[in-house]
Amino acid sequence: MANMQSAVWINFSDCRKSLLLFLLLVVSFRPSFAQVPPAQTSSVKKSQPAQPKLTATQERGLRLLKAAEGEAAGLAPDMRAFVLWRASYAYVPVDPKKAERLTKDSFTATEAIEDPPDKDQCGQVGTAGDIKSWIQERVLSEMVQKGKITQAEELLTQATEPVRTHITTELVKHYIEKKNLPPAQALLTSLADIEQYPFNAAADLVLAMGPEQAADRMTIFNQALHNFEQHGSTQMMGPDDMGSFLERTWTHVPSSVVLEAIDKMLDEAKSRQSKSHLSMASDKGTVNLNSTYELRLFQLLPVLNELDKDKAESLLRDNTAIQAQLAKYPKGMNSLTSQGNIYSYGITDDDSPQAAQSVAEQQVKQGAEQQIMHRMAEIGKESEKNPQQAINDALMLPLQDAFQSSSPRAQGLLMVAENQKNKKPTLAKSALDEILKIEDQLIPTQLHDLTDVPKIYFELGDEDNAKKALKVMTKAAEKLYAHDADAEDPNKSFKGTWPSADFWRKCVQIAAKISPALAEEIVNEIPDPEISVAQKVVFAGALLGQSSGVPILVGDCRKTGSRYNFSQ
Secondary structure (H helix, E strand, O other): OOOOOOOOOEEOOOOOOOOOOOOOOOOOOOOOOOOOOHHHOOOOOOOOOOOOOOHHHHHHHHHHHHHHHHHHOOOOHHHHHHHHHHHHHHHHHOHHHHHHHHHHHHHHOOOOOOOOOOOOOOOOOOOOHHHHHHHHHHHHHHHHHOOOOHHHHHHHHOOOOHHHHHHHHHHHHHHHHHHHHHHHHHHHHHOOOOOOOOHHHEEEEEHHHHHHHHHHHHHHHHHHHHHHHHHHHOOOOOOOHHHHHHHHHHHOHHHHHHHHHHHHHHHHHHHHOOOEEEEEEEOOOEEEOOOOOHOOOOOOHHHHHHHHOOOOOOOOHHOOOHHHHHHHOOOOHHHOOOOOOOEEEEEOOOHHHHHHHHHHHHHHHHHHHHHHHHHHHHHHHHHHHHHHHHHHHOOOOOOOOOOOOOOHHHHHHHHHHHHHHHOOOOHHHHHHHHHHHHHOOOHHHHHHHHOHHHHHOOOOOOOOHHHHHHHHHHHHHHHHHHHHHHOOOOOOEEEEEEEHHHHHHHHHHHHHHOOOOHHHHHHHHHOOHHHHHHHHHHHHHHHHHOOOOOEEEEEEEEEEEEEEEEOO
C-alpha cells in the first residue's frame, strides 16, 4: 500500500520527539594512478559533440523554469532554498552543469534560514521539521553519490551539526563498502561520545572484520556499550539501537562481553520504571508490551537463551507476559521482521485507565489492519491469475481502514488496474471505473494515495476520465490547503512540505502528461503564491523530461501533534 511505512522506530527517551529523517552521506576513496604520458595530438581538431536540440515543449519548460528561478529570489530563505533545490533536478535533462550550480546555490541559500525558537516543536534543529538540515543533507548526499567529494567536503563545514554527524556516519559506511576499514574505524571513534551514536554502522564494521581483527571487534563493541552506558536508550527501537547492535554482532565477540551488555541493557530498562504501553505489528503478527523492560526482554532473551539458558529461563519465569509473546515469536524482534518490516506501532507513557483503553483500541485497529494487509496481498496474487475475481475481492474490502488514513477498497482496485493495464486494458479500466464511483466518499488524505488513477486512465487512452479523476484530486488538494492554513490550528511545518503542496505536486506532474494547458491551469489556480512557485518548478521539470527526484518530506505539525512521512 502506498501509505505504508518502510520502517518504524520507537523512541525510548521521548516518544513525542520528531523522528530524525536524514539521508547519510558517503565519500569516495581516491586511488593514486601512475602518470600516463599524453597521447599524441592530431593536427585535426576533434569537434565537440553538439548539444541536443531542445523540443518546443522543452523550450517552454526552460522558460518556465527560469521564471521560477527569478521568482525564488524574492521568497523567504527556506522556500528559496527549497525551490532552487527542486529546480536543480529539473535542469538535469537539458543542462547538467546548471543543475550542479543550482544545487550549490540551494545549499548556500539554506545558510540564511534562521534557527527556530527553542520552544518551536515543529522545526527545531535535528528534528523531522528541520528543513535547513533536510536540504543540506540531500544536496551533499547527491554530490557524494556522483563522486564530487571535494565539493561536498568544502560545504560540509557549513552544515548544521546533525548533518555533519550523519555525514560522518555515512563516511564510515562508505569506507566499509570499499573494504578500507582503518579510516572507517577512526571516523566511528570520532562519534564515540555523541548521543546519536551510529550503532548500525558500528555493527556493519564489526561484521566486516575478519577473525584476525578480534581485538578491533572488541574495541568497537566496548565503544558501543560505553556509549549506551553514557546515554541509555536515547535512540529509536530500530537499526541504530544498542539492542539491535547486539542482535547483529553477538556471535563475533566473546560470550562474556555479550552477557555483560545484556545485563546492563536490562538493568537500564528496569530502572526507568516505564509506564509505556507498546504495540507493534508486521505481516508476521502483532506484539503488545507494557514497558521498555518487557520490550528489552522480548528483544534480548533469544540471544541470552543461546549463551545462558538457565538465566534466560529464570527471567522468563518471572515475566509471564513475555512467555506468551516468545512462545509465539521465539526469535523476538527477528520473528516480526524476518520477511517484512514493522508497519504499525502504538506507544504511550501513561498508565491511566484512559491510556489503557487507548492502547486496547490501538491493538484492535492493528489487528484489523493486519487482516486488511493479508487480504490485499491475496488480491495482488489473484490479480495475476484471475483479475476479474481480484476486482470482485477488492470491492469487498472496507471503504476506509481502521485509522481512516487510506481506502483499502480503492487501493485494492488500483493495484489490479496497475497489474493489468498492459495485459488486459479493459479490466484495468473497469477497476478504475469502480474507484471513480467511490471517490466522492473519500476524504482528501485518502485521495492523496490515488493520484495514479488519472495517470493510468491516460495510459489506457481514456483522456476524459483521466481529466475527471484529476479534477477530483485538485479539489481535494484545495481542501487540504484549507486545513493546512487553518487559522485556529495551522500546520506549522515548512510550507513546501505541507500535504496540500505535495498533493498539488502530484496533480501537476500527472496533468503535464495529459495536457500542459491543464497543468498550467492547476498551477495558476493555487491560492498560495509560494506553493505556486514551487509547483511551477514541478511543471517545468515535467516538460523538460525530468525522470525522477528524491522522495519529498511531507509534514503536518499542529497543537495536537505532528506527523512526517515521505512521498515519491
